Amino acid sequence: MAQKVLVLIGTKKGTFILESDAQRRAFELRGPYCETWPINHVVGDEKTGTIYAGGGNEWFGPAVWKSEDLGATWSHSSAGLAYGEGETPIKAVWSLNASYGRLLAGVEPAGLFVSADGGASFAPLPGLRDHPSRSDWNPGGAGLILHSLVTAPGDPNKIWVGISAAGVFHSADGGITWEPRNRGTRADFMPEGQTLPEVGQCVHCVVLAPGSGERLYQQNHCGMYRSDDGGRNWHSIEKGLPSSFGFPAAVHPRDPDRLYLIPLNGDSTGRFMPDAKAAVWATADGGATWSDKREGLPQRNAFFNVLRQALATDTLEPAGVYFGTGSGSIYASVDAGETWREAARHLPTISSVETLVVEA
Template sequence: MTDTVFVLVGTRKGAFIAASDPARREWSLKGPFCETWPINHVIADPATGTVYAAGGNEWFGPAVWASKDRGETWTHSSAGLAYAAGETPIKAVWSLAIRDGVLYAGVEPAGLFRSTDGGETWSHVAGLRDHPSRPQWQPGGGGLILHSIVLHPRDPGQIWVGISSAGVFHTFDGGETWSPRNRGTRADYMPEDQRYPEVGQCVHCIVMAPGNPDRLYQQNHCGMYRSDDGGVTWESIEEGLPSTFGFPAAAHPRDPDQLFLAPLNGDIQGRFMPDAKGAIWRTRKGGTAWEAKREGLPQENAYFGVLRQAMATDRLEPAGVYFGTNSGTLYASADEGDSWAALAHHLPVITSVETVVMPA
């Protein structure tokens, strides 16, 4: 049976699903789904084919949508997505991750929830917000959001999360207790003698290298980093990049040394592609060397950005790479970034891009 690759797209006005055969030369696009709610993240469970979409805002409230028929019909639930009475209400769900049928959701204000029934009901993983550093957590430019959830592929007790602007936290025991993992990452916006705090870094994205759970890559507000000890320590790998600032990172599906980035020109200089020339930067050496991949991307007037969850790879050979812009263009490469083509134009602001490969 021929596989189909699906690109799952979250936007400010609903979710979209693009589909193609493994050649990835022709694509179909369906949507918008989820009644054009603001959707921050869309993923799929490869085991069941269920598509989940996270979203909401202060007007709609938080919810996770689910489709068991590849977008034809959807349901949504917010049952249990709430803090205790008297706490600041949850505005939206920002991120999703799934492992062995357990679905996790990161929310704003920052916290983590878990569902064991496909998103119909949720329970609060309270240990994270019980961490003694919580009074120090401050919102980043997008709010105080938990936007990265990294699950250990073999140990269900281990989870890493990224919070802007609190940093990276890790648990060994399924969320009962947590520890900061920010050693070596800068906070340039702090006074000079406080630029390496235990918490308070503005992490933008965390991804895990394939086949090596100890290797993590992090795009930060203040640099690009790699850890080879599960985030206990981080080292800078930004040398050779055009900027220390960007949002997304995407790992190769098989090669732990290969990573894709979309650097922007800086946090106060417009947050668009450096020199207004489109490029995705690739390393095949774990961040010790970088190359700009530009073929097929606009080389003038590229005044767009790429948000923190809006880049992904697929598991095909060669790997596909995808990213969406805040001006509504979805780009794809079927040759590991060597060349690019636009899959769609004029979508709403693209907030997330993920992939799944499943039988047709």
């Protein structure tokens, strides 16, 4: 049966959707949706085709928006998205994961909620927020946010989260108990002798490779890493990259050794494309070597950044790769990252990019 791909875009002024057939020669833009709320993350449920968008701010509060007709109509709910009396109020939803018939939501200040009724209501998973290391968590530049939400194929109880600036945590029991998994990741901003703490790392993005469910990649404030044991141990794979600093990472949908990154020029030198020349960096061997993919991308005056959730792949063959910029452009590759073209421009600041492949 014919397929089409939806590129789901979260922006500072609502949700947008780029739509194309399986050939992906041309994209049609729809939106803005979600009443132009600030939207941090938009995801699609592969099983049902439902689209969820999480966002909010101090003015609106947190909420999750929902569309069951591929974006034509939307509803939203914030029921249950609250901490107890006397605690810091939740500002926004930052990350979503729709899998195993449930919806997980990561929020700011960092915490995790779950919905068993398709986003109509949420309940806290307090084990993470009650972790003994909680007093040592400190906000990163965007706040104390839970921005990465990863679940394992075939096991709904395995969950990994990334929190800035606390690190990576793992649960093997569906979120009841958690353990830090940061061994080997640096925190260069800490005092000398304290750069490898158990918690306190500024993780930027965590993604799970296809396959066994144990291969993870992590873009950190202080380097790029791979783990082959579910995050118990990490080792650096940044050699060959133009910078150790960046935000997003995206895995190939079928090849666990193939990864895409967008390094920036550094954390204190502008946070834009190195030499103002845009490139997506790719590895085909798990990070042993890297190559820069530039064809079709601007090679002068590219002073834009790409945020932590704004790089994604689709599941078609060959795989599509997409990223969104802080200046409102979406770039698309339909040949697994070899060549690129601009698929949309002049959007609001782009917070996230995800994909959903559905029957046409």
